[in-house]
Amino acid sequence: MEAYDLKDSGIDYLGKIPISWQVKRIKDFGKIIGGFAFKSSDFRQEGALTLKISNVSHLSLKWDDISYLPENYEIIYSEYVAPPNSLIFALTRPIIKAGIKTVKLLENESFLINQRVGFFKPSNKVNNSFLIYVTQSSGFVAIFENKITSSTIQPNISTEKIESIKFFCPPISEQNAIADYLDKACQNIDKTIALKQQQLDKLEAYRKSLIHEAVTKGLDKSVPMKDSGVDWLGKIPEHWSVKRIKDIVDLKSGNSITSFQIQSEGLYPVYGGNGLRGYTDSYTHSGYKILIGRQGDLCGNINYVKGEFFATEHAVACNPYFDLNVFWLGELLRSMNLNQYSNAAAQAGLSVSKIKNLKIPVPTKEEQKAIADYLDKACANIDKTKETIAKQIKTLTQYRQSLIHECVTGKKRVYQGTN
Numbered sequence: 001m002e003a004y005d006l007k008d009s010g011i012d013y014l015g016k017i018p019i020s021w022q023v024k025r026i027k028d029f030g031k032i033i034g035g036f037a038f039k040s041s042d043f044r045q046e047g048a049l050t051l052k053i054s055n056v057s058h059l060s061l062k063w064d065d066i067s068y069l070p071e072n073y074e075i076i077y078s079e080y081v082a083p084p085n086s087l088i089f090a091l092t093r094p095i096i097k098a099g100i101k102t103v104k105l106l107e108n109e110s111f112l113i114n115q116r117v118g119f120f121k122p123s124n125k126v127n128n129s130f131l132i133y134v135t136q137s138s139g140f141v142a143i144f145e146n147k148i149t150s151s152t153i154q155p156n157i158s159t160e161k162i163e164s165i166k167f168f169c170p171p172i173s174e175q176n177a178i179a180d181y182l183d184k185a186c187q188n189i190d191k192t193i194a195l196k197q198q199q200l201d202k203l204e205a206y207r208k209s210l211i212h213e214a215v216t217k218g219l220d221k222s223v224p225m226k227d228s229g230v231d232w233l234g235k236i237p238e239h240w241s242v243k244r245i246k247d248i249v250d251l252k253s254g255n256s257i258t259s260f261q262i263q264s265e266g267l268y269p270v271y272g273g274n275g276l277r278g279y280t281d282s283y284t285h286s287g288y289k290i291l292i293g294r295q296g297d298l299c300g301n302i303n304y305v306k307g308e309f310f311a312t313e314h315a316v317a318c319n320p321y322f323d324l325n326v327f328w329l330g331e332l333l334r335s336m337n338l339n340q341y342s343n344a345a346a347q348a349g350l351s352v353s354k355i356k357n358l359k360i361p362v363p364t365k366e367e368q369k370a371i372a373d374y375l376d377k378a379c380a381n382i383d384k385t386k387e388t389i390a391k392q393i394k395t396l397t398q399y400r401q402s403l404i405h406e407c408v409t410g411k412k413r414v415y416q417g418t419n
Contacts, residue, residue: 004410018410021170027163030122034159035113036080044068049111056090069112082119083110087132089118092156118159134167137405159248168409178407189400196393207382214371215332219333236361238321246356250319254311255284271305271315274298283308292329299350300338302330325368331375
């Protein structure tokens with residue numbers, strides 16, 4: 001595409017812009033309306049759709065936890081009703097590392113805005129889709145995040161700070177052309193990413209199925225089978241035994257350690273419920289061990305650790321009473337979805353007393369090794385394919401980001417009717 005003739009924007013961090021473009025602020029085209037602090041007792045099972053902070057994520061809105069207010073609230077609180085396809089801002093986010101992003105509403109429906117969420121209400125002529133793409137560009141996101149006020153409790157950003165952000169603004173005809181071009185281009189990219197994500201999902205489902213079949217039925221399909229007497233197991237090879245987990249391994253949580261004692265470098269790795277956390281100068285375990293996550297949303301997950309290491313109180317170490325294949329047991333435990341045995345609380349926690357008494361199939365030592373070797377090779381091949389697809393998704397995502405940035409900053413010239 002033909003490049004623009006450029007001029008100095010007069011602002012160092014913005015650099016040069018196309019001659020026909022201007023530097024504008026968000027507030028030059030409208031206002032960010034912050035949501036209303038509705039009472040928790042006002043919410044209903046049906047009524048007027050309401051957007052909460054929990055529904056906002058990067059580039060999309062999540063409607064898996066839908067909230068409603070009485071229908072007449074759309075009239076009483078009309079100034080807090082966001083129209084379809086509004087530009088939405090999260091004004092606070094309890095998880096600092098998640099940051100605060102803007103999103104485009106894909107659903108064609110108006111909705112009430114709860115506190116800690118804001119929407120853009122235009123008062124001047126601007127292409128809403130173009131403005132949405134501006135907020136997705138890397139430059140805007142960097143400025144946006146720089147204006148966030150961080151705290152140990154919640155990072156937040158004011159509507160005034162958002163309104164003050166400057167961006168490149170072309171004439172409305174070019175805004176329309178850029179929005180149309182990016183709509184088509186991003187739709188194609190997103191479609192390709194979605195297809196590749198489906199491939200990843202299918203591969204993961206196949207991986208789980210492969211593991212479950214191997215650890216519960218064995219590798220030899222010709223052997224006689226028997227009823228295990230365990231609902232989730234069904235039939236197992238006739239010569240296998242059924243034991244409780246506590247009959248073959250001791251399950252014990254690790255030791256307490258403060259964040260101050262965990263360093264970025266050190267003699268021994270520290271493992272918590274979700275894997276490696278850092279390093280320290282002492283260890284609690286040695287050898288080849290299975291660690292089960294004990295707390296958090298990922299409780300019940302499986303990690304393997306070798307050598308000398310420190311296991312925190314958030315990890316449960318499996319210590320066999322006799323010689324068995326560690327990888328076979330780990331994959332068996334993984335296939336059991338131990339997360340389902342977590343306690344329902346503010347922070348999920350695995351009930352070790354429950355999983356100790358779960359019954360599992362136990363093949364011979366030779367079969368354990370054969371199953372472990374088979375799964376090690378098969379899963380490695382699946383994981384290699386998944387890694388390739390994940391890299392493709394990352395490349396496509398980066399290309400999408402780069403394309404948006406180039407178009408909304410004038411690096412790439414877009415004409416009306418460009419395909």
